[in-house]
Amino acid sequence: MDVNKDFIPDFPGDIYxxxxxKTNFIVTSVDSIANWARSxxxxxxxxxxxxxxxxxxSTVSAKYDWSRFGFEVMRASPRQCDLIIVAGxxxxxxxxxxxxxxxxMPEPRYVIAMGACAISGGPFFYNSYSVVKGVDNIxxxxxxxxxxxxxxxxxIHGMMTLQNKIKNSKAYVIExxxxxxxx
Amino acid sequence: MENNNNIPxxxxxxxxxxxxxxxxxxxxxxxxxxxxxxxETIKDLLPVLGYIHRGIEKMTESLGYKQSIYLTSxxxxxxxxxxxxxxxxxxxxxxxxxxxxxxKAIRIIMAELQRLTSHELWWGSCAMDLGAVTPxxxxxxxRERILDIFEGNTGNRLTMNxxxxxxxxxxxxxxxxxSIKELxxxxxxxxxxxxELITGNVIFQHRLKGVGILPRELAxxxxxxxxxxxxxxxxxxxxxxxxxxxxxxxxxKEIVIDGCDSWARYKVRMEEMKQSIHIIxxxxxxxxxxxxxxxxxxxxxxxxxxxxxxxxxxRGELGVxxxxxxxxKPYRMKFRAASFxxxxxxxxxxxxxxxxxxxxxxxxxxxxxxDIDR
Amino acid sequence: xxxEELKTYLVQIFPSNKVDETFDFPLxxxxxxxxxxxxxxxxxSPETQFDFLFCQTAVDRIPNLEVVYHLSSxxxxxxxxxxxxxxxxxxxxxPSVYSFWKAAELYEDEIFDMFGIRFSNHPNLRRIMLGDxxxxxxxxxxxxxxxxxxxx
Numbered sequence: 001m002d003v004n005k006d007f008i009p010d011f012p013g014d015i016y017x018x019x020x021x022k023t024n025f026i027v028t029s030v031d032s033i034a035n036w037a038r039s040x041x042x043x044x045x046x047x048x049x050x051x052x053x054x055x056x057x058s059t060v061s062a063k064y065d066w067s068r069f070g071f072e073v074m075r076a077s078p079r080q081c082d083l084i085i086v087a088g089x090x091x092x093x094x095x096x097x098x099x100x101x102x103x104x105m106p107e108p109r110y111v112i113a114m115g116a117c118a119i120s121g122g123p124f125f126y127n128s129y130s131v132v133k134g135v136d137n138i139x140x141x142x143x144x145x146x147x148x149x150x151x152x153x154x155x156i157h158g159m160m161t162l163q164n165k166i167k168n169s170k171a172y173v174i175e176x177x178x179x180x181x182x183x
Numbered sequence: 184m185e186n187n188n189n190i191p192x193x194x195x196x197x198x199x200x201x202x203x204x205x206x207x208x209x210x211x212x213x214x215x216x217x218x219x220x221x222x223e224t225i226k227d228l229l230p231v232l233g234y235i236h237r238g239i240e241k242m243t244e245s246l247g248y249k250q251s252i253y254l255t256s257x258x259x260x261x262x263x264x265x266x267x268x269x270x271x272x273x274x275x276x277x278x279x280x281x282x283x284x285x286x287k288a289i290r291i292i293m294a295e296l297q298r299l300t301s302h303e304l305w306w307g308s309c310a311m312d313l314g315a316v317t318p319x320x321x322x323x324x325x326r327e328r329i330l331d332i333f334e335g336n337t338g339n340r341l342t343m344n345x346x347x348x349x350x351x352x353x354x355x356x357x358x359x360x361x362s363i364k365e366l367x368x369x370x371x372x373x374x375x376x377x378x379e380l381i382t383g384n385v386i387f388q389h390r391l392k393g394v395g396i397l398p399r400e401l402a403x404x405x406x407x408x409x410x411x412x413x414x415x416x417x418x419x420x421x422x423x424x425x426x427x428x429x430x431x432x433x434x435x436k437e438i439v440i441d442g443c444d445s446w447a448r449y450k451v452r453m454e455e456m457k458q459s460i461h462i463i464x465x466x467x468x469x470x471x472x473x474x475x476x477x478x479x480x481x482x483x484x485x486x487x488x489x490x491x492x493x494x495x496x497x498r499g500e501l502g503v504x505x506x507x508x509x510x511x512k513p514y515r516m517k518f519r520a521a522s523f524x525x526x527x528x529x530x531x532x533x534x535x536x537x538x539x540x541x542x543x544x545x546x547x548x549x550x551x552x553x554d555i556d557r
Numbered sequence: 558x559x560x561e562e563l564k565t566y567l568v569q570i571f572p573s574n575k576v577d578e579t580f581d582f583p584l585x586x587x588x589x590x591x592x593x594x595x596x597x598x599x600x601x602s603p604e605t606q607f608d609f610l611f612c613q614t615a616v617d618r619i620p621n622l623e624v625v626y627h628l629s630s631x632x633x634x635x636x637x638x639x640x641x642x643x644x645x646x647x648x649x650x651x652p653s654v655y656s657f658w659k660a661a662e663l664y665e666d667e668i669f670d671m672f673g674i675r676f677s678n679h680p681n682l683r684r685i686m687l688g689d690x691x692x693x694x695x696x697x698x699x700x701x702x703x704x705x706x707x708x709x
Contacts, residue, residue: 047206049213049235050553051260051341054304058330058340061323076208093688094213094234097205123254127245128238129695129705130687149341233686240671241695276580403608403631406660417631424634489579489638491612491627502612504627519612519627527663556686 031170038082038108039166040070042159045081047101049088052115055149056087064152069159078104083162084139085155089117089124090132102139110166112158113141116148123148198226205234209312211545212552223537228530236556243516248274248483249347251516256342258518259554261301262496264293267346272427273492273503274348277485285473286350287429288466292363293345295459296333299370300326301497302456305549309449310381312546313390318381325373328366332359348483350476360467367460367467374456382453391445395532395544398443405531406524409499410455411548413439414447421495435462448547484511498522498549522554558604558635566604567637571595582627584638589651592641596657599628599639606630607637610658613665615672617698622649622674643674653679671696 048056059066060074075081078101090098102111113135116122121133135141142165145158204215213234219227239258243251252270256263268290275282282290307322330340336355337345345352381387397407402415412419420437422430438454440447485507493502499521506515525548533541558566564583567576574595575586587595599607612627626639643649653676655661665676666685673694676682684691693700 046208051257053212054260054341058323058327061327062320063323063327089235089237091234091236093236094205097234101206123257124237124242127242127706129241129700129702130236130238131705151340231685233688236686238695241700401659404659406610406658408611419631491579491581500611502627504612504614506616515616517612517614523663524611524660527660 032167035167035169039163042071042083042110042162043073043075043081044071044083044085045078045101045105046074046076047084047086047098049090049094050117052087052117052149055152055155056085056114059152059155064156066156066159069156069163071159078102079106081105082108083110083112085112085114086118086135086139087114089122090135090138091130092132093130095132095138098135099138110143110162111135111139111141112143112145112162114145114155114158115150116146119144119146196221209308209542209545211308211550214550214552214555216541218538218541220538225533225536225538225541228533228541230526230529232552232556234556235553237553239557240515240517243513245512247511248485248513251513252347253344255518256344257553258557259496259498259501259520259522259551260341261304261551262297262498262501263342264290264297264346265494265496266501267344268294268428269492269494269496269501269503271346271348272494273490273505274483274485276492277488277490277505277507278348278479278483280349280477280479282350282428282477283474284429284471286475286477288470289351289355289475290346290428291430291433292463292466292470293333293337293351295462296329296363298459298497299456300329302452302459305452305497306377306381309546309549310387312542313387315381318377321373321377321380325370328369332362332366335362347476347479349479350474352476354475360470363463363467367463371460374453378453382449388446390539390543391449391547393444393446394536394540395445395547396443397528397532401531402528405527407499407528408524409495409497409521410448410451411499411525411528413437414451415443416441419500421493421500425493427492427494433462433465445543445547452549482511484509485513493519496521498551498554499525518557520554520557522550522552526550526555558633560635563605563635563637570598570602579638582636582638584640586640586642589641589643592639592654593652595639596654599637600657605635606632608658610654610660610664611636613661613668615668615674615696617672617696619698620644620646622646622672624651624668624674626654649674650677651675652677655679670694673697 058064084102113119117124118135121131124131125133143158143162145154147154198219198221201218201220202215203218205213215231217229217231218225239254242254252267255266255270259266303322303326307319310318333343334340336359337343397415399415399417402412402417408419416439418437418439423437435458438451440451487507487509490505491502493500501521502519504517505513508514529545529548533544560583564576564578567583567585577584599605607628607630609629609631610626611629614625616623616625622643624641628639629636641651651674653661653665665679666683668674669682670684670686671694
């Protein structure tokens with residue numbers, strides 16, 4: 001399997017549709033239960049390059065405990081996690097490493113860009129020759145958390161935003177069927 | 184593998200190269216160590232840097248002096264106050280500014296509190312590298328209390344920019360002294376707990392004693408400073424020999440141990456935490472009244488020449504070398520980082536040892552990688 | 558020895574080299590052909606004992622390049638600065654002081670990476686931070702990078 005090619009799945013809801021083109025209530029219930037389960041047990045990858053990693057460690061520890069939201073274990077291997085929190089500056093030398101880690105994560109996978117450096121290069125936007133100006137030039141980002149560094153409460157707010165986004169997503173459900181050509 | 188032909192056992196194995204990092208579960212940062220291994224014994228070690236090289240020295244050539252101080256907090260982010268202090272002292276030296284007494288006392292208190300937080304985090308992550316997870320949570324308990332004081336007085340928990348040329352940015356809150364007195368009582372209690380938990384623990388003593396021996400001549404030749412050098416018998420505390428900001432009027436001991444191994448480096452840092460508490464206690468009872476900042480012009484211009492200022496951060500000696508051509512931007516600003524020379528000592532002390540010993544040595548040398556790469 | 562005593566000592570022992578001072582330390586200019594013999598004398602002589610190299614860097618003064626060494630002594634706690642001026646910008650080369658102070662290994666790798674100055678007799682000279690394929694040497698004053706550097 002070529003790890004560099006992006007995996008584009010066929011939409012799985014098609015096989016469950018009925019005569020009107022929509023999916024029935026069993027599929028919608030299964031979908032919402034799956035979303036609820038996924039959002040309440042996201043396991044992040046331990047990936048911190050610079051100063052924001054220290055605020056990430058503060059969020060892990062006992063005062064701002066994040067395991068009460070389901071982020072129980074921080075895995076070291078990307079094959080076993082489904083969330084990558086990019087905390088810190090990404091340079092041109094580190095960018096291929098980040099892309100390879102992202103490719104190794106199994107689907108469905110989510111990305112949070114934490115801190116000003118990951119959103120747009122931050123204080124290093126002008127006058128720096130080796131900083132990638134924003135991690136969304138490399139991998140697709142779901143939630144942006146501003147701050148330099150963002151407080152632990154801000155990180156928890158970002159994670160709860162991601163949980164809401166997952167709960168409202170629709171993987172198998174079709175609500176507006178596409179019009180066929182001969183209709 | 185069957186040894187049918189009586190080949191000597193060493194020729195049956197072969198060496199292979201393993202990359203430790205740049206993404207790994209320890210908390211030091213993005214360092215890649217290319218280790219050539221024979222079984223579990225390390226034959227050669229090559230550090231590859233540059234994964235967090237942000238070009239700070241080139242950036243200072245296009246920013247003014249006040250903006251460059253903002254960047255120094257992000258280099259060794261665990262000693263952010265002390266980095267700002269180094270840059271401010273270099274600028275004050277060039278412009279011949281006299282800092283008021285109140286500002287000097289506040290600067291020393293903030294710097295010593297910062298040293299306490301840095302050593303607490305070192306203690307937690309050192310124990311975590313060796314396998315124990317509980318000390319990590321215990322260390323952050325104390326660290327969060329000190330960060331509450333920082334946040335109330337300066338506005339930020341990690342990258343403060345509070346110490347500026349001329350003094351400090353704002354005055355401290357009225358309950359500064361009383362909140363620190365309460366905090367120090369708790370920290371002293373917890374330090375006794377830590378001594379029982381890790382220092383008196385047989386497993387940690389066996390993991391650290393006799394591991395990673397750095398002889399005195401090698402430490403001098405490699406340019407090591409800070410706790411790494413003081414654990415090899417070299418007396419080199421910048422606060423004693425080149426004092427700044429009023430350290431010469433305070434009474435504190437310089438901790439020098441002759442052990443040369445990881446256990447000595449561990450003990451030096453634990454004793455330094457107690458000395459930091461002693462320094463804060465001398466100052467907190469009578470902070471002098473007065474101004475908190477001397478008057479400084481809006482645009483800072485240093486006279487032509489070269490200036491060098493050294494301070495003692497939690498990791499060693501930080502040097503700021505400014506070459507000025509009279510304009511409002513520095514011609515060249517170089518930061519002599521403490522972890523850069525300490526990294527050079529990693530290879531000679533781990534060649535021939537096992538991977539577990541490499542982790543113990545790296546945990547006690549206490550590297551912060553953005554300080555190395557700048 | 559204090560700064561003034563060190564200056565008189567240096568003028569006495571090395572009469573053919575120019576001795577000056579910066580704000581904090583005495584300064585001596587050295588030609589690159591006699592760098593190794595001067596370094597040997599400064600390290601071994603019992604009055605100075607400069608056995609600690611605490612900073613080595615380079616400065617781009619157009620049109621010359623300068624390599625700056627900051628030396629210190631553990632026993633006497635005095636410091637001085639040595640400078641080597643290079644006129645050649647295309648292929649600058651300086652002998653390495655790795656045999657006297659092992660700290661020079663990483664410092665010289667960094668100077669090679671940022672300025673392009675080669676050091677002879679270095680055990681393993683490599684571009685330690687930017688990698689081998691990076692075009693140009695960033696800390697020189699004539700480094701142009703219009704894509705990444707947005708000048709204010």
